[in-house]
Amino acid sequence: MKTKFLLLTLFMVLLGFTYACKEESLLDEPEGFKQYSNQVILDWNLAAFEAMGGASYEHSLLAARINAMVHIAMHDALNAIASRYQTYALTEKNKDADPIAAAVSAAYEVLVASFPAQKAMLDGRLAESLAQVAEGKPKTDGIALGKKAAQVILTQRQNDGALADPIGPIEPSTVPGVYQAVPPFNFVFAPQWKTMQPFGLQKPEQFRMEAFPALSSAAYTTAFNEVKTIGQKNSSTRSAEQTGIAKFWYEFSEIGWNRVTRTVAKDRKLGLLNSARLFALVNIALVDAYTAGWDAKFHHNFWRPYTAIRSAENDGNPNTTADAQWEPSEVTPPVQDFPSTHSALGNAAASVLAGVLGDKVTFTMSSPTGIAPFQSRTFTSFSQAANENAESRVLAGIHFRFSCEKGQELGNKIGKWVLENTLKANN
Structure with missing residues (x-):
């Protein structure tokens, strides 16, 4: 189940090593x-x-x-x-x-x-x-x-x-798999962002991924049953720590990953120019992950677990069972499921941080959405934090795992692109 998360971790470790070697000599401040x-x-x-x-x-x-x-x-x-x-x-x-x-x-x-x-x-x-x-x-x-x-x-x-006005209408549909509003929202958020001018990428669809698994597929069945069980409000299979993880990472991604960047920039005692560049790269990657994510979300227009689970009798899959009363552990954001932009932002930021500082950086931070005793968490690498960030969306009941995995892949590509093409060292 978690093989792809482990592969993503390995990719980020290698990415971090490669770029950290290139960046190490630059971390001294100019005269x-x-x-x-x-x-x-x-x-x-x-x-x-x-x-x-x-x-x-x-x-x-x-x-x-x-x-x-x-x-x-x-x-x-x-x-x-x-x-x-x-x-x-x-x-x-x-x-x-x-x-x-x-x-x-x-x-x-x-x-x-x-x-x-x-x-x-x-x-x-x-x-x-x-x-x-x-x-x-x-x-x-x-x-x-x-x-x-x-x-x-x-x-x-x-x-x-x-x-522009971020509140957009949703066209009603009874087609299985098509996104519909999830309470308490009756709109889709910021549809104009799907064509937003990127900061670092060449175009919003530059790294658009292929379609989600077919509703009749084994991959969809596995992801459906997982989020239905572990992501349910008051789930009996979700541990106290898993609930804590879902809430810890629930805040907006750009808030959390700027906090990560502040923490490590201070811990590592980075200088003035190098800190300025690091924050610029991280935030370029974050905003472009939103843009690329919105492009893909609106292109694929895939339903959220809330709709999928309540409407499973119509999905054509005999291995999924509907639950008309099902609710997610956390409130579902008013935008499509595929891919998870929360996961994309986490991996985009983590890829940049690993590229500049190396992946194996230990840091501790707290979250205002965290609950006792999990308000503060310690990580031994950026990839570990990014994986937990993505995992949190399944635990919260608001994303299918395949949406998180594709979000992470998207984030890695964005982070790598930003590092290779933005604010590069002068020769």
């Missing part, structure tokens, strides 16, 4: 940057989270987009001073600009443009960050450079359609 910590990168990653509304925000795809813009702007501003990596959008250079002033000004300008109602909070954060920089031309140049880095990425994304 002129070694005196700085990465604290402002961590601070403004959290400032972005706060500006979005914290744990209460609801538009996860838009949040991932803004996170990518913030960290691209910070990276480009810093890289304009050190010029170690390829730039994403900003072409201007100024080796005399102050790095702290440049980085925080870039983040501030993206966030205040995106959330003008949060200006007072962001003004305070900016003042705190800039207070540590001595007055003078380097500070002035740094502020100007950060503003330019922000404006370039804001201009690039201003007409991408991300701000």
